[in-house]
Amino acid sequence: MKHLLSINDIDKDFALTILDTAAEMAKVSEGPVKKLPTLRGKTVVNLFAEDSTRTRISFEAAAKRLSADVINFTAKGSSISKGESLKDTAQTLQALGADAVVIRHPASGAAHRLAQGKWINGTVINAGDGTHEHPSQALLDAYTIRKHLCGGRGDLSGLHIAIVGDILHSRVARSNVLLLTKLGANVTLVAPPTLLPHQVEQWPVKVSFDFNAVLPTVDAVIMLRIQQERMSDLYFPSEREYSTLFGIDSERLALTKPKSILMHPGPMNRGLEISAEAADSDKSVVVEQVANGVSIRMAILYLFIAGSQESVNG
Amino acid sequence: MVNSILIKGGSISGGKKADVLIAHGLISEIAESINTSADQVIDAAGFILLPGFVDLHTHLREPGRENSETIATGSLAAARGGYVAVSAMANTLPVADNSAIVEQVAAIGKSVGLVDVFPIGAVTKNLEGRELADLGSMANSRAQVRVFSDDGNCVSDPLMMRRALEYVKQFDGVIAQHAQDPRLTEDAQMNEGIVASTLGLKGWPAVAEELIIARDILLANMVGARLHICHVTTAGGVEIIRWAKAQGMKVTAEVTPHHLLLTDELATSYDPIYKVNPPLRTQNDVDALRQGLVDGTIDIIGTDHAPHPVESKECEWQNAAFGMVGLETAFPILYTTLISTGRLSWERAIEVMSSNPAKIAGYQSHGRPLQVGEPAHIAIINPAGVLTVDRAQLASKSKNTPFHGMEFQGTVVATVFNGHLTHQGELRSGSHE
Numbered sequence: 001m002k003h004l005l006s007i008n009d010i011d012k013d014f015a016l017t018i019l020d021t022a023a024e025m026a027k028v029s030e031g032p033v034k035k036l037p038t039l040r041g042k043t044v045v046n047l048f049a050e051d052s053t054r055t056r057i058s059f060e061a062a063a064k065r066l067s068a069d070v071i072n073f074t075a076k077g078s079s080i081s082k083g084e085s086l087k088d089t090a091q092t093l094q095a096l097g098a099d100a101v102v103i104r105h106p107a108s109g110a111a112h113r114l115a116q117g118k119w120i121n122g123t124v125i126n127a128g129d130g131t132h133e134h135p136s137q138a139l140l141d142a143y144t145i146r147k148h149l150c151g152g153r154g155d156l157s158g159l160h161i162a163i164v165g166d167i168l169h170s171r172v173a174r175s176n177v178l179l180l181t182k183l184g185a186n187v188t189l190v191a192p193p194t195l196l197p198h199q200v201e202q203w204p205v206k207v208s209f210d211f212n213a214v215l216p217t218v219d220a221v222i223m224l225r226i227q228q229e230r231m232s233d234l235y236f237p238s239e240r241e242y243s244t245l246f247g248i249d250s251e252r253l254a255l256t257k258p259k260s261i262l263m264h265p266g267p268m269n270r271g272l273e274i275s276a277e278a279a280d281s282d283k284s285v286v287v288e289q290v291a292n293g294v295s296i297r298m299a300i301l302y303l304f305i306a307g308s309q310e311s312v313n314g
Numbered sequence: 315m316v317n318s319i320l321i322k323g324g325s326i327s328g329g330k331k332a333d334v335l336i337a338h339g340l341i342s343e344i345a346e347s348i349n350t351s352a353d354q355v356i357d358a359a360g361f362i363l364l365p366g367f368v369d370l371h372t373h374l375r376e377p378g379r380e381n382s383e384t385i386a387t388g389s390l391a392a393a394r395g396g397y398v399a400v401s402a403m404a405n406t407l408p409v410a411d412n413s414a415i416v417e418q419v420a421a422i423g424k425s426v427g428l429v430d431v432f433p434i435g436a437v438t439k440n441l442e443g444r445e446l447a448d449l450g451s452m453a454n455s456r457a458q459v460r461v462f463s464d465d466g467n468c469v470s471d472p473l474m475m476r477r478a479l480e481y482v483k484q485f486d487g488v489i490a491q492h493a494q495d496p497r498l499t500e501d502a503q504m505n506e507g508i509v510a511s512t513l514g515l516k517g518w519p520a521v522a523e524e525l526i527i528a529r530d531i532l533l534a535n536m537v538g539a540r541l542h543i544c545h546v547t548t549a550g551g552v553e554i555i556r557w558a559k560a561q562g563m564k565v566t567a568e569v570t571p572h573h574l575l576l577t578d579e580l581a582t583s584y585d586p587i588y589k590v591n592p593p594l595r596t597q598n599d600v601d602a603l604r605q606g607l608v609d610g611t612i613d614i615i616g617t618d619h620a621p622h623p624v625e626s627k628e629c630e631w632q633n634a635a636f637g638m639v640g641l642e643t644a645f646p647i648l649y650t651t652l653i654s655t656g657r658l659s660w661e662r663a664i665e666v667m668s669s670n671p672a673k674i675a676g677y678q679s680h681g682r683p684l685q686v687g688e689p690a691h692i693a694i695i696n697p698a699g700v701l702t703v704d705r706a707q708l709a710s711k712s713k714n715t716p717f718h719g720m721e722f723q724g725t726v727v728a729t730v731f732n733g734h735l736t737h738q739g740e741l742r743s744g745s746h747e
């Protein structure tokens with residue numbers, strides 16, 4: 001498997017391999033020397049045509065811990081902001097000898113275009129394309145859930161996970177629906193009907209408009225960022241009303257099981273989809289998600305670039 | 315200079331075999347066997363002679379977008395497709411919203427001389443939907459415009475649409491509506507449905523098309539005007555038009571070859587070659603469009619031939635241009651999907667490809683039956699011919715065909731326009747006598 005464009009590119013076994021590999025990578029990150037020689041001599045380009053500090057830093061840290069050379073190619077001040085086409089950018093990266101391109105792009109399908117345009121030979125890793133997918137985020141979410149609720153082993157069978165908020169525009173939701181259900185979890189989407197994709201009933205999930213009714217049975221709640229411009233696009237009447245119906249606060253959090261966890265891909269709108277008390281509560285694993293993100297991305301880079309699935313400790 | 319052509323042994327309009335003699339731009343004789351000498355003799359044994367095709371929906375891009383297509387290259391593409399008349403859409407640069415532009419387009423078309431180029435006039439100035447274009451001036455110009463369309467844009471203001479429909483009655487004009495509610499399709503990328511939801515591409519609901527169709531049918535009926543619906547794509551739209559026709563309302567409708575064949579599943583590749591306005595819909599819609607064409611609900615095939623340069627398609631989906639070229643593949647697609655299977659008779663094929671569009675637009679020398687004394691506009695079809703679409707071989711200046719590599723049956727082997735061969739493909743014998 002050459003590219004990671006969508007969760008559909010990986011089967012359940014390989015998803016579990018990525019999670020297992022990430023667990024090994026986490027040990028490296030916790031050790032005194034946070035570095036492996038695995039990708040020495042390889043060049044990883046972070047092509048970020050859309051601002052995203054945390055995902056870029058996460059991939060950069062992951063690549064550096066594997067000893068890869070990292071080139072950051074970001075929107076502001078680059079040729080992308082000057083109207084260079086994706087094709088020309090790709091060919092430039094090809095000429096620079098990129099072994100892998102990690103791409104974040106505002107257009108859905110941009111990673112597919114890069115991988116299938118025959119403009120580039122290297123591996124393409126989708127780090128978020130428009131409102132389509134964000135596979136590494138889903139993998140780090142699955143890793144975090146498994147670590148807390150499954151002892152860090154096996155799949156997610158029997159777990160109930162709620163994804164709450166702007167499903168329609170969320171690449172995190174799309175990748176998570178594919179991955180979490182692939183790993184055996186039951187997923188419920190909680191959102192106002194305006195923020196659910198058309199024909200969502202064909203997805204392998206349940207849908208609820210009643211957040212409180214869902215909370216007592218969930219093991220993990222993934223809150224999605226709500227973008228402020230959605231209000232002017234008539235998706236909901238006011239921030240206040242959205243927050244009241246679909247935000248999580250300490251009272252709602254109290255409705256969940258004692259061992260449940262609260263997640264958010266960041267950046268959070270405190271006071272909108274998540275209250276400060278909820279974000280900072282014992283159930284919140286938001287900060288840990290960031291750390292797990294580096295391990296997951298080390299695993300992805302290792303497995304997709306080195307093309308080897310032997311133990312990293314071997 | 316070839317003045318006379320003898321076409322031997324072809325089936326006339328899918329019926330009896332006969333020889334056809336063409337002289338001075340007219341069909342001068344049809345008989346079981348003609349042995350007169352002619353400047354050119356075509357062996358048409360096994361071939362079908364049809365009245366030359368008429369396209370009511372063609373983007374020729376000139377003036378202003380000659381990097382995509384010119385009237386010359388578009389005319390050649392049309393001739394290759396069996397067309398003898400095309401209707402040049404108004405969304406050029408500048409827009410064809412006044413008599414100067416439409417006369418220029420018609421004049422260039424005439425000087426190219428491969429097909430009749432009939433300009434379509436814009437409904438509103440600069441296609442902006444705010445003021446009516448110079449409808450009367452265009453009608454009275456040397457281009458004699460009768461079809462008006464803001465195609466690419468919808469005449470979305472209901473009052474503007476009402477006025478346009480009423481106004482063109484004075485010269486028996488027709489408004490060809492691009493049915494797309496703009497508010498429901500802001501930034502829309504593809505058919506709204508499970509595929510768009512999964513791909514994260516902004517949806518283009520079927521209802522955005524259907525509610526304009528319904529509205530305009532009611533408006534046209536109220537004011538007693540002629541309405542033509544461009545490129546119908548949804549099952550619901552077909553149903554609304556079927557209802558309107560059953561009430562005796564004056565509406566005609568068009569379907570494109572690509573909407574008769576392709577579905578939104580193709581967007582899964584994110585290849586913008588499949589990006590088109592209106593978008594590719596579902597198999598259910600394709601089935602309804604085919605049925606509508608067969609049963610007479612849909613009157614014509616319109617190509618919506620929409621050339622775009624490579625860079626407009628070699629990019630991210632959301633940044634790509636809408637549109638596909640279609641003149642050179644229209645008939646083979648129709649033959650393969652509906653004629654070869656027996657669902658569409660030759661009689662009906664002639665209606666949808668030639669006589670109906672000519673009637674709607676008032677192109678009086680076109681869409682005529684193949685009879686002695688009629689203008690010699692003929693498409694010669696080889697029903698056994700196979701076309702493997704190769705974008706590099708297209709006559710169109712642009713290569714944005716979604717059919718590259720696909721195989722179709724039913725090829726256009728030659729086209730006769732005004733008594734002259736404007737296209738000759740796989741002819742067996744072109745011996746001069």
